[in-house]
Amino acid sequence: MKELLIIAIGSALVNNVVLSQFLGICPFLGVSKKVDTAAGMGGAVVFVITIASLVTSLIYKFILSPLGFEYLQTIVFILIIAALVQFVEMFLKKAMPPLYNALGVYLPLITTNCAVLGVALTNVQKEYSVLQGVINGIGTSVGFLIAIVIMAGIREKIEYNDISESFQGTPIVLVTAALMAIAFCGFSGLI
Amino acid sequence: MNNCTERIYNGLVKENPTFVLMLGMCPTLAVTTSAINGVGMGLSTTVVLVLSNMLISMLRKIIPDSVRMPAFIVVVASFVTIVQFLLEGFVPSLYDSLGLYIPLIVVNCIILGRAESYASKNPVLPSIFDGIGMGLGFTVGLTAIGIVREVIGTGAIFGQQILPLADAAAGKGGYVPVTIFILPPGAFLVLAFLVALQNKVRNNAAKKGKKVAEPAGCGEGCASCGNSACGGKVFPTGNEK
Numbered sequence: 001m002k003e004l005l006i007i008a009i010g011s012a013l014v015n016n017v018v019l020s021q022f023l024g025i026c027p028f029l030g031v032s033k034k035v036d037t038a039a040g041m042g043g044a045v046v047f048v049i050t051i052a053s054l055v056t057s058l059i060y061k062f063i064l065s066p067l068g069f070e071y072l073q074t075i076v077f078i079l080i081i082a083a084l085v086q087f088v089e090m091f092l093k094k095a096m097p098p099l100y101n102a103l104g105v106y107l108p109l110i111t112t113n114c115a116v117l118g119v120a121l122t123n124v125q126k127e128y129s130v131l132q133g134v135i136n137g138i139g140t141s142v143g144f145l146i147a148i149v150i151m152a153g154i155r156e157k158i159e160y161n162d163i164s165e166s167f168q169g170t171p172i173v174l175v176t177a178a179l180m181a182i183a184f185c186g187f188s189g190l191i
Numbered sequence: 192m193n194n195c196t197e198r199i200y201n202g203l204v205k206e207n208p209t210f211v212l213m214l215g216m217c218p219t220l221a222v223t224t225s226a227i228n229g230v231g232m233g234l235s236t237t238v239v240l241v242l243s244n245m246l247i248s249m250l251r252k253i254i255p256d257s258v259r260m261p262a263f264i265v266v267v268a269s270f271v272t273i274v275q276f277l278l279e280g281f282v283p284s285l286y287d288s289l290g291l292y293i294p295l296i297v298v299n300c301i302i303l304g305r306a307e308s309y310a311s312k313n314p315v316l317p318s319i320f321d322g323i324g325m326g327l328g329f330t331v332g333l334t335a336i337g338i339v340r341e342v343i344g345t346g347a348i349f350g351q352q353i354l355p356l357a358d359a360a361a362g363k364g365g366y367v368p369v370t371i372f373i374l375p376p377g378a379f380l381v382l383a384f385l386v387a388l389q390n391k392v393r394n395n396a397a398k399k400g401k402k403v404a405e406p407a408g409c410g411e412g413c414a415s416c417g418n419s420a421c422g423g424k425v426f427p428t429g430n431e432k
Contacts, residue, residue: 024217071272
């Protein structure tokens with residue numbers, strides 16, 4: 001139990017997926033203009049990464065590993081994730097329309113999000129069990145949710161500031177990200 | 192052959208993936224803690240890019256249009272796996288420092304982007320040179336950022352100390368390294384100044400009425416990211432269009 005908690009906190013705060021591993025920079029910069037949309041994107045990422053880390057760990061444990069096909073992991077994982085995202089989208093559309101309305105627009109954007117593949121590969125590299133892998137997935141994606149929502153909150157305020165011409169748009173967002181990354185460095189003493 | 196040199200110029204200068212198109216930002220930020228890592232990552236990406244451009248261009252008349260994205264991904268992922276094993280076998284030190292980011296070359300926007308927008312429409316030879324040009328452009332970008340971060344962060348280039356460090360104990364004056372530049376926040380900071388510089392150049396060019404290629408990456412919001420290579424659907428579901 002203690003070990004699982006350490007994995008979750010470590011992946012959510014200490015090694016934050018965006019601010020210290022630089023995975024998922026695309027949606028982090030692109031979809032963080034408003035808190036609502038940022039929360040939607042974050043929710044979709046939590047949903048997809050949790051399912052993807054479960055499915056990829058199961059497939060690695062019970063299909064690739066016993067057959068000695070470990071070297072195919074990159075190819076298999078990326079195809080599983082791509083298929084999974086679209087399957088989840090279709091399933092949500094039919095079965096849970098309210099959830100689909102909240103997350104649907106963001107789901108296709110996640111297909112080639114490197115954070116999803118990153119979590120699947122980390123689980124294999126660190127030799128996590130299926131349960132540890134899922135916990136790592138949840139932790140990582142919650143870390144993404146925290147980072148993108150904080151960023152959106154700050155960006156809503158930045159809108160009203162007077163920024164020099166060259167720094168408008170992406171550069172000021174990156175400076176903000178740098179300051180957030182410094183703040184998250186403070187978590188490194190936690191575990 | 193004129194077309195081939197034009198492709199290389201295009202990749203290195205006119206549509207430089209790092210400085211102009213802003214593609215592949217994840218590896219750009221993550222591995223540029225030192226110049227040598229930048230070179231290693233850039234060259235690995237170049238190898239994958241050239242080989243995948245070549246094979247996709249050869250197969251462009253065979254791959255059915257509806258399954259082209261999964262086909263491209265399988266081709267790219269196979270070459271990435273090969274490069275990963277070669278690095279692990281022959282350059283283990285580089286393999287250890289690049290770590291997770293080698294398999295993640297698969298989801299690098301540059302590779303799928305070039306496959307989709309160039310290699311799937313053009314003959315083999317220009318596609319190979321397009322891969323070389325784009326790959327070298329990416330390598331130059333990563334190396335430049337790596338050099339900046341390494342010099343400010345440690346006072347060295349490629350591991351060679353060029354700025355004599357201060358030594359308080361001996362009472363010797365010198366350079367005090369700003370360690371934060373080789374930590375994650377430094378990556379964001381360097382990239383912020385890089386994009387600001389690029390904005391400045393772009394604004395000046397716009398005032399003079401010149402045209403500069405627009406960024407195709409994700410820096411400018413996900414509208415630009417919604418192209419088929421970056422965020423589109425990989426498997427056609429049939430209910431599109």
